[in-house]
Amino acid sequence: MIRHGWLLLAAALLAVSVQAAGPKVGGPAPDFALESRSGETVALSDLRGDVVLINFWATWCPPCRQEMPLLDEIYGRYESLGFTLLGVNVEQNSQLADRFLADVPVSFPILLDPLEQVSGLYRVPAMPTTVIIDRQGTVRYIHYGFRPGDEQTVQNEVRRLLRERS
Numbered sequence: 001m002i003r004h005g006w007l008l009l010a011a012a013l014l015a016v017s018v019q020a021a022g023p024k025v026g027g028p029a030p031d032f033a034l035e036s037r038s039g040e041t042v043a044l045s046d047l048r049g050d051v052v053l054i055n056f057w058a059t060w061c062p063p064c065r066q067e068m069p070l071l072d073e074i075y076g077r078y079e080s081l082g083f084t085l086l087g088v089n090v091e092q093n094s095q096l097a098d099r100f101l102a103d104v105p106v107s108f109p110i111l112l113d114p115l116e117q118v119s120g121l122y123r124v125p126a127m128p129t130t131v132i133i134d135r136q137g138t139v140r141y142i143h144y145g146f147r148p149g150d151e152q153t154v155q156n157e158v159r160r161l162l163r164e165r166s
Contacts, residue, residue, distance in 0.1 A: 022123025025142055029133040032118045034088065034111040037097070042086065042111055051161040052133040053085045056119050059100040061127040063146035070151040072106040074158060081162050086111055090119045130154060134161050
């Protein structure tokens with residue numbers, strides 16, 4: 001029984017230390033550049049001035065399948081107001097993402113992170129992970145996982161940041 005308690009404590013401390021090493025709410029968003037599915041390079045720094053949501057996802061993640069259409073609705077609703085959504089797929093094989101998106105199509109850009117450089121930079125501990133960045137490049141919201149209803153919180157954060165002026 002004691003051994004089990006120590007294992008749980010060790011796992012909890014590891015999870016906290018992994019999250020603590022990544023970007024923090026209120027801190028700068030680490031810059032990156034990734035290739036999109038369409039072949040163009042997208043750099044976070046080029047999106048300064050927009051509210052940016054980065055969603056790290058994988059095809060093997062059932063909550064990602066649930067969340068993607070809901071994120072696409074948010075993207076469609078706020079894109080014209082200075083909102084950008086970047087879906088970052090973390091798998092080595094981009095064909096898996098292509099097949100997934102044939103079943104769950106989205107209109108927002110999908111970036112490919114086959115070497116997990118950006119997900120490593122952001123210290124992503126779970127799929128999906130959502131990071132929202134304000135117009136000045138500051139991390140303002142981080143959420144791990146997805147449950148129905150989380151999309152409302154994400155939408156509220158996006159709306160709040162869109163109302164802020166630089």
